[in-house]
Amino acid sequence: MPEFVNGLPTHVMVIHFLVVLMPLAVLGAVVVALWPAARRRYGWLVVAVAAVATALVPIATDSGESLKNRLPPNSQIDEHERLGNQLLWYAIPLLVAVVALMVVHTMGQRQALRWARLATVAAAVLTLGLAVAAGIHVYRVGDAGSRAVWDYVEDLPPR
Template sequence: MTVINGLPAHVLFVHAIVILAPLTAVLEIICALWAGARRGQLVWVTLVLAVITTVLTPITIQAGNWLYDLRRSPDAVLQEHAELGDTMIYFSVALLVVALALVALRYAERRDDTRRVLYNAIVAVVAILVGVASIVQVYRIGDAGAQSVWSKEIAHLTSANQR
């Protein structure tokens, strides 16, 4: 899918990823640190968001690659954006793995298992690491993308206003 309603599909899909990945990361951290959230419906919402994020990520990357290939000579910032964007699938899959671990932890808490505290601590640490790393990566990808699209335009507007 390359164009939707006359707009590059990447431009539309990327906004979903920019919202869903950090939201999923924050919800995972909440579920990992707060057993009440894990026991309620929030863990299921988190899992659904992680699945959607994981499915949309390669679609967004493919749409971005199509857009990238239209450029005859992409500048360094656009190349950086494309390279960073290609890594997002690893972060999305990591978010999905954490969401699945949270669901497993939800069921493990029902059993009287002395290792439950250890599992909870491990999942909490991994959820925090994956969540923060995913948020940072979304920021890095988005910053490079915005720089590639807008930096020349802003420079042009600034120089035009100084005349």
């Protein structure tokens, strides 16, 4: 993968997609977990968004490591990297839970399975919990990254 795209670090380009798609996946997961009508209509779209967001996480971490190697040592970047390296462990379970929710929901809709209702509720609860955890963690990663880049700007005098 190129380290730069049109003169900008690839990491900057990738994280802008990730910063939009991961919160959308989290929000979508919460909505389809709580609202059966939304689950029927948008559930597989949420799965697709969560899959793309999950696929972007390793690209973001790899490109971030390349960018870090070009910068002077910085404890804020180290913290952002530490948190960013954990994001995949939040994204994958969220994706699996949303897929499981949709599979169980779809099976229950197509066939009158007794256990499908209980399984759907269990998958919805699991999806909800994992979505909240992923949402909190993606916020922490983004906050650490933005602080590493912009924390000092407030102390600069205006021109």
